[in-house]
Amino acid sequence: MDLNWMMAVAILLPLIAGILVFIIRQYHIRGLIVILTAIALIINSIFLMLHGPDTYTPTSHYWGLAITILDYAMLLFYIYAGLSLKNWLVLIFALTQIIPLAYWEFGMGASKALEEIKPAFVFDHLSIVMVLVISIVGSLITIFALRYMYDHEHHKEIEKSRQSRFLFWLVMFLGAMNGLVMANNLLWLYFFWEVTTLCCFELIAHDLTKEAINNAARALWMNSIGGTAMILAMIYLFAKGGGTAELLTLESIIKAGGNQAMLLLPVALMCFTGFIKAAQFPFQTWLLGAMVAPTPVSALLHSSTMVKAGVYLVLRLAPAFAGSYLGIMVAICGAFTFFAASILAIAQTTGKRVLAYSTIANLGLIIACAGINSPLAIAAAILLIIFHAISKCLMFLCAGTIEHLVWSREIEDMEGLAEKFPVTTFITAIGILSMFLPPFGMLLGKWLALESVFAVPLAAILFVIASAATMVFWAKWLGRLLQVLPRLGRKFESLSLSYSVPLWLLVLGIFVVGIGVAPVYQRFVSFAVNNVVAATEAFAAGWNIVVPSASVAAGGTGALIGSFPVWPLYIVFGVAIVLPLIFVTIKPGELRPVYLCGEQVGGVDTDEWITTADQKAKLQLGGFYWQGATGEGAVNPWFYTVSIALLIILFAVVVGVSL
Amino acid sequence: MGIINTSRIKSPWIMHFDNSSCNGCDIEVLACLTPLYDVERFGIVNMGNPKHADVLVVTGPVNRRTARVLKNLYAQIPDPKMVIAVGTCACSGGVFHNCYNILGGVDKVIPVDVYVPGCAAKPEAIIDGVVLALQKLSKALGVAK
Amino acid sequence: MNQWWIAIIAIIVAPIIGGFLAGIDRKITARLQGRYGPPIVQPFYDFFKLLGKSRIATSRMQFVWIYGYLVFMITCVVFLVLKLDLLLLIFLLGFAGISFVLGGFSSKSPYSHFGANRELMQILSYEPVLLLMALGVYAQNGSFMISEIMKPGAAPLLPSLWPIFIAVLLVLTIKLRKSPFDLSTSHHGHQELVKGIMTEFSGPYYALINLTEWYEIVLVLGIVALFWANPLWVGIIIALAAFVLELIIDNIAARMTVGWMVKFTWAVGLVLCVLNIAYLYLIKGGA
Numbered sequence A: 001m002d003l004n005w006m007m008a009v010a011i012l013l014p015l016i017a018g019i020l021v022f023i024i025r026q027y028h029i030r031g032l033i034v035i036l037t038a039i040a041l042i043i044n045s046i047f048l049m050l051h052g053p054d055t056y057t058p059t060s061h062y063w064g065l066a067i068t069i070l071d072y073a074m075l076l077f078y079i080y081a082g083l084s085l086k087n088w089l090v091l092i093f094a095l096t097q098i099i100p101l102a103y104w105e106f107g108m109g110a111s112k113a114l115e116e117i118k119p120a121f122v123f124d125h126l127s128i129v130m131v132l133v134i135s136i137v138g139s140l141i142t143i144f145a146l147r148y149m150y151d152h153e154h155h156k157e158i159e160k161s162r163q164s165r166f167l168f169w170l171v172m173f174l175g176a177m178n179g180l181v182m183a184n185n186l187l188w189l190y191f192f193w194e195v196t197t198l199c200c201f202e203l204i205a206h207d208l209t210k211e212a213i214n215n216a217a218r219a220l221w222m223n224s225i226g227g228t229a230m231i232l233a234m235i236y237l238f239a240k241g242g243g244t245a246e247l248l249t250l251e252s253i254i255k256a257g258g259n260q261a262m263l264l265l266p267v268a269l270m271c272f273t274g275f276i277k278a279a280q281f282p283f284q285t286w287l288l289g290a291m292v293a294p295t296p297v298s299a300l301l302h303s304s305t306m307v308k309a310g311v312y313l314v315l316r317l318a319p320a321f322a323g324s325y326l327g328i329m330v331a332i333c334g335a336f337t338f339f340a341a342s343i344l345a346i347a348q349t350t351g352k353r354v355l356a357y358s359t360i361a362n363l364g365l366i367i368a369c370a371g372i373n374s375p376l377a378i379a380a381a382i383l384l385i386i387f388h389a390i391s392k393c394l395m396f397l398c399a400g401t402i403e404h405l406v407w408s409r410e411i412e413d414m415e416g417l418a419e420k421f422p423v424t425t426f427i428t429a430i431g432i433l434s435m436f437l438p439p440f441g442m443l444l445g446k447w448l449a450l451e452s453v454f455a456v457p458l459a460a461i462l463f464v465i466a467s468a469a470t471m472v473f474w475a476k477w478l479g480r481l482l483q484v485l486p487r488l489g490r491k492f493e494s495l496s497l498s499y500s501v502p503l504w505l506l507v508l509g510i511f512v513v514g515i516g517v518a519p520v521y522q523r524f525v526s527f528a529v530n531n532v533v534a535a536t537e538a539f540a541a542g543w544n545i546v547v548p549s550a551s552v553a554a555g556g557t558g559a560l561i562g563s564f565p566v567w568p569l570y571i572v573f574g575v576a577i578v579l580p581l582i583f584v585t586i587k588p589g590e591l592r593p594v595y596l597c598g599e600q601v602g603g604v605d606t607d608e609w610i611t612t613a614d615q616k617a618k619l620q621l622g623g624f625y626w627q628g629a630t631g632e633g634a635v636n637p638w639f640y641t642v643s644i645a646l647l648i649i650l651f652a653v654v655v656g657v658s659l
Numbered sequence B: 001m002g003i004i005n006t007s008r009i010k011s012p013w014i015m016h017f018d019n020s021s022c023n024g025c026d027i028e029v030l031a032c033l034t035p036l037y038d039v040e041r042f043g044i045v046n047m048g049n050p051k052h053a054d055v056l057v058v059t060g061p062v063n064r065r066t067a068r069v070l071k072n073l074y075a076q077i078p079d080p081k082m083v084i085a086v087g088t089c090a091c092s093g094g095v096f097h098n099c100y101n102i103l104g105g106v107d108k109v110i111p112v113d114v115y116v117p118g119c120a121a122k123p124e125a126i127i128d129g130v131v132l133a134l135q136k137l138s139k140a141l142g143v144a145k
Numbered sequence C: 001m002n003q004w005w006i007a008i009i010a011i012i013v014a015p016i017i018g019g020f021l022a023g024i025d026r027k028i029t030a031r032l033q034g035r036y037g038p039p040i041v042q043p044f045y046d047f048f049k050l051l052g053k054s055r056i057a058t059s060r061m062q063f064v065w066i067y068g069y070l071v072f073m074i075t076c077v078v079f080l081v082l083k084l085d086l087l088l089l090i091f092l093l094g095f096a097g098i099s100f101v102l103g104g105f106s107s108k109s110p111y112s113h114f115g116a117n118r119e120l121m122q123i124l125s126y127e128p129v130l131l132l133m134a135l136g137v138y139a140q141n142g143s144f145m146i147s148e149i150m151k152p153g154a155a156p157l158l159p160s161l162w163p164i165f166i167a168v169l170l171v172l173t174i175k176l177r178k179s180p181f182d183l184s185t186s187h188h189g190h191q192e193l194v195k196g197i198m199t200e201f202s203g204p205y206y207a208l209i210n211l212t213e214w215y216e217i218v219l220v221l222g223i224v225a226l227f228w229a230n231p232l233w234v235g236i237i238i239a240l241a242a243f244v245l246e247l248i249i250d251n252i253a254a255r256m257t258v259g260w261m262v263k264f265t266w267a268v269g270l271v272l273c274v275l276n277i278a279y280l281y282l283i284k285g286g287a
């Protein structure tokens, strides 16, 4: 296929499809459009992969003009939003973007220079990995959203359907993300960045409750701080480049960076932008607030878009801070977020908030890997991006499905779900296990990260505590789902196709990509790693993941640093869990009531017992949350203090080096 | 199955349930665990949970309230299982036999394998009772002893 | 092919060693309490008796997770004898632990529920220490492979990693379910929460748990032995000495609370590990 077309499909098709679904208000036709768009995006992303790395500049100058106009339109809209919501933070940070931007483009005359930038888009293997993740995982979410939004409005008994509007922003989001990961021109990168912020704002506010609007505004102003930082970075680069656009591309920053201490400040500013988008401490609250939105939004924000833009940018800039103190600080900031979010997740009673903290934690892990910046760490980061997208998307879709089965987001209300909805519970269990246990991909990534983390020992210590806390909060959530009374004869529930197809495809994805991780790595991820850092080692041998020592990589002989036998462990998983799941059966005669000191009354499946007052009481169990020790009230003051201090140290170090 | 049957004899885990005894027999049951008698020599372990028990040791006469509990606990012990009634009360109701709330001995509610009389039953007698129960079990299983 | 044989032999021999160790445990404990104690082979009698009991169930999933517990524990032992990646071994051990916890959560029983929560807290206590131990080994050897630790001519780890060794002893106490950390369940007949996480497992499945624990004893003592892997007999003696030390601690210590356990293992165990690793980092000047 022609490159022109591929770019158009990747970026513009979602926009066009979005407009179409916005206009056409018929459920089935709209669904068909979304599904066709999803298929087109997936196929297109595969074509892009086959095409390989390339550069692209649209021939017409009108594109540049259009982007400039839309930039200002968006910023003006933010000002309007700030005024109409009477949210001064939104207003202030909109102004801090629009004023420097306008001054820079017109006052300093950057707009001329910007038009000259070639190539406007560069996509290397890292971009291709991102495009695949966005197109495949993101598309599945849009399909899931079709039915979900229908049920959502049905349940809330909303008179006037706003599904069209919702799908418009949702589908368009994918295009903006595709643009973002391929943009080379910094102003265009900034443009796509702002589009994702805007989509995010609109989607969070979708339900138009007071809480939704407040949280959307918070997401807006926090990300606007990031936008401001990016504009400052651009102005700085423009000035350093002697009033030319020479340094205003990602390519040039990466090439020049590392050797030039003076570039460290803009790189730090852009990393800071990435931190905010990736909801790193102390900016985690916008992503937590985003949980009020309908679940497909959360799924999209957490798995393939939005937050992944943040980690993508940090990862992309990794060569620019290689070997500097900035790298170490990035690693420590990321590791701290991994640690803090994992601890906080233990105390959460709402399923979606656990997921949110877990996302924040994993993004911290990825950013820490980018900061460590060895080939091994970068490989870990990219694998984590892929696996996290799949697993987290599955978890959110599960959370959404459960929400529509029990109409609650509270973990306590999910008790005994295994009995009522075995299929959903099975899929959720796979999702949860795949988040933190071997042999699944997320653990493989974490394992790689831990094998590389010794370069920054402080991060190592945060890693290990976080990784233990991760086990606790996932296991106790899954435990609540499994808690059933002794009873047989459960029926498999049937889910709407729009729910079940994405769910099962993602489960399949977890296993296929998980088992095939070594070939996937060799064919594919290793190139992306090489785009970030020159890796001489090959981390895969046959079907296994291995970590050779540096001497082996240099052609010498030496022992391995570590090895991860992939398929043997999947066989172990099969023998340990899958086979018993299929073959263990129990007969009705074998059931006994649970031990209640012999005081239970009723049949085998009873949970009633007689108290000392000779009255019947019902057994009630609740999860542990240790809110006194790990709740937000108890630990947040500390976490805020430390994370703000870390950011200050980060900038102090950078300014110190630059001066 | 030979090894399993031998093991059954060698490892009786007991659960002790007190209906409405005067506590005399209970003290004696616990005395069996002390260093002087040390029933763990024979693999006897005192379990707190019917699901892990092989032998149910019952003391005291059954009253209207404990009858239900006793039945529940008995049902939760996996087969094969033995029941030992320890003390005169547990055997027949003893001194409490005609109280308004007493149903009588344990065998009014669940099948009893061995009766250990005595008020209170001596630890030696209790250990004897367990051994007797094991002999009965080995006979039932066809393992001569 | 050789590797296969080693793995198969380990799978067969490990539980036998573990069973005898459990028997020695009971014997020594009895002696410390002034009793005569059961025969050394008593754990095997218990095991076979339990296998022969009829099966009773409170949910299907609790059985499934017990298989997970067993199979992953066996995998850990195989990882140890095949000298594979230590860090991955610890993660696999994590899966085994989590399987057990989920088994406890799988029935709506207050006692197993409490036990499972406590077991989770135990995991939270020992997991960071074990992971830091792997990092300490890396700091010393530049590799996570157990084969590097056991390579002929490799220096023993204990002299440079003795603070981590002390921390690992704490883990050993938790893993062997010994006082003061026998919180989720214990090997003594009676305890405060009936039988904690094991309350609802009975008969053959309780036997499987016993079997898994035998593998676990061998595994954790094997990890302790790694601290002096050249020559290995010194390590084995150290491991056995550690085992006896645990028994003595078990008999002189009272059970503590869960919160105390987390605080204590983190305050003592983690700090020791951190100081050790920081020292190694400084003298080695980074990776």
Ligand code: SF4
Pocket: B020, B021, B022, B023, B024, B025, B059, B060, B086, B087, B088, B089, B090, B094, B095, B118, B119, B120, B121
């Ligand atoms: S038999 Fe005697 S000692 Fe035993 S419970 Fe009855 S009255 Fe008490």
